[in-house]
Amino acid sequence: MLKAEGVAYHYPGGADVLSEVSFSASAGEVLALVGRNGAGKSTLLRLLNGLRKPTRGSIVVDGMNTTDTPVHLISRVIGTVFQAPEQQIFNATVHDEVMFGPRNLPISAEERDRRVHEALARTKLAEFAKHHPLDLDQARRRFVALASVLATGPSALLLDEPQRGLDARSRSLLETIIRQEQQAGRCIIIVCHDMEFVARLATRVIALSEGRLSADMAPLQFFTNPALTAAASVEAPDIVRLSQALLLPPSLTPAAFAEAWLADRQETSTQV
Ligand SMILES: Nc1ncnc2c1ncn2[C@@H]1O[C@H](COP(=O)(O)OP(=O)(O)OP(=O)(O)O)[C@@H](O)[C@H]1O
Numbered sequence: 001m002l003k004a005e006g007v008a009y010h011y012p013g014g015a016d017v018l019s020e021v022s023f024s025a026s027a028g029e030v031l032a033l034v035g036r037n038g039a040g041k042s043t044l045l046r047l048l049n050g051l052r053k054p055t056r057g058s059i060v061v062d063g064m065n066t067t068d069t070p071v072h073l074i075s076r077v078i079g080t081v082f083q084a085p086e087q088q089i090f091n092a093t094v095h096d097e098v099m100f101g102p103r104n105l106p107i108s109a110e111e112r113d114r115r116v117h118e119a120l121a122r123t124k125l126a127e128f129a130k131h132h133p134l135d136l137d138q139a140r141r142r143f144v145a146l147a148s149v150l151a152t153g154p155s156a157l158l159l160d161e162p163q164r165g166l167d168a169r170s171r172s173l174l175e176t177i178i179r180q181e182q183q184a185g186r187c188i189i190i191v192c193h194d195m196e197f198v199a200r201l202a203t204r205v206i207a208l209s210e211g212r213l214s215a216d217m218a219p220l221q222f223f224t225n226p227a228l229t230a231a232a233s234v235e236a237p238d239i240v241r242l243s244q245a246l247l248l249p250p251s252l253t254p255a256a257f258a259e260a261w262l263a264d265r266q267e268t269s270t271q272v
C-alpha cells in the first residue's frame with residue numbers, strides 16, 4: 001500500500017530533516033510513528049500524502065510514485081488529518097466541509113450523500129451538520145476533519161496526533177473508528193506522543209531519530225528495549241514497566257497484565 005525507499009527531505013534552504021527513511025505499510029496495519037519533537041514525523045506524513053516531494057529516494061502509494069503524481073490523485077487514496085485540523089477546515093458548515101471531498105470524486109450524488117451521512121453519524125456530528133465547523137469545540141473540530149477524510153473512502157489514513165486534547169469519551173470514539181477502519185482493511189499511520197494509545201492500537205511502531213528510522217517493530221519489542229525508546233524520546237507505558245518490575249511477561253494493556261498476573265498467581269499457589 002505504502003512504500004518509502006531511501007527517503008530524504010529538507011525544507012528549502014534548510015538542513016536534512018529526514019536523511020534515509022525506508023519502510024512499507026500494508027492494508028490492515030496500524031503504524032504508530034513516534035519520535036521527539038522536531039524529529040520529522042509531520043514532515044514524513046506530508047511526504048506520504050504528496051504535499052511535499054522527497055529530495056532523494058521515492059515514495060510509492062497504491063502504485064503511484066508521489067514525485068510525479070498530482071496531489072489530488074494521491075488524496076483519493078490517502079486521507080490526512082493534520083496536527084492542527086483547523087488549518088484544513090474552510091467550508092461554512094460541517095455538512096459542506098464533509099461533502100467537499102466526495103464532491104470531487106467520480107461518484108453519484110446518492111453515493112456522495114450516503115457517504116456524508118455515514119461519516120457524520122460515525123463521528124457523532126449529525127446534529128451539528130448545519131453549524132460552522134469553527135464554532136465547535138476542539139474535539140468536534142478534530143472529528144470534522146476526520147469525517148471529511150472518512151467520506152472520501154481512502155485506502156490509507158494518516159493521523160497526526162489525533163488523540164491530543166481529547167477527553168476519555170472522544171478518545172474512545174476515535175479508537176473505535178480507527179479499529180473499524182483497520183478491520184475494513186485500511187492502512188493507518190498515527191503520529192503519537194501518547195504511548196498508552198500506541199500500546200492499545202498499534203500493530204507496529206516506527207520511530208524516527210536523527211533523520212532515520214531507529215525502530216520498525218512490534219510495540220512490545222519496542223517498549224521493552226530501553227535504548228530504542230530513549231533514542232525516540234519516549235517512555236514505555238507504565239503497565240509495561242510494572243510487568244517488567246514484577247518479573248512477569250511484559251504486558252501492553254491492563255487487561256493483558258491482569259491475565260499474566262492471575263496466571264502467575266495460580267502457578268505459584270499450585271506450587272505451594
Ligand atoms: N514549513 C517548514 N519550513 C522549514 N522548516 C520546517 C517546516 N516545518 C517543519 N520544519 C522543521 O522541520 C523539522 C521537523 O519538523 P516536524 O514538524 O516534521 O517535526 P515533528 O516530529 O512533527 O515534531 P512535533 O512532535 O513537535 O510535532 C523541525 O526542525 C522543524 O522546525
Ligand SMILES: [Mg+2]
Pocket residue numbers: 041042043083160
Ligand atoms: Mg508534528
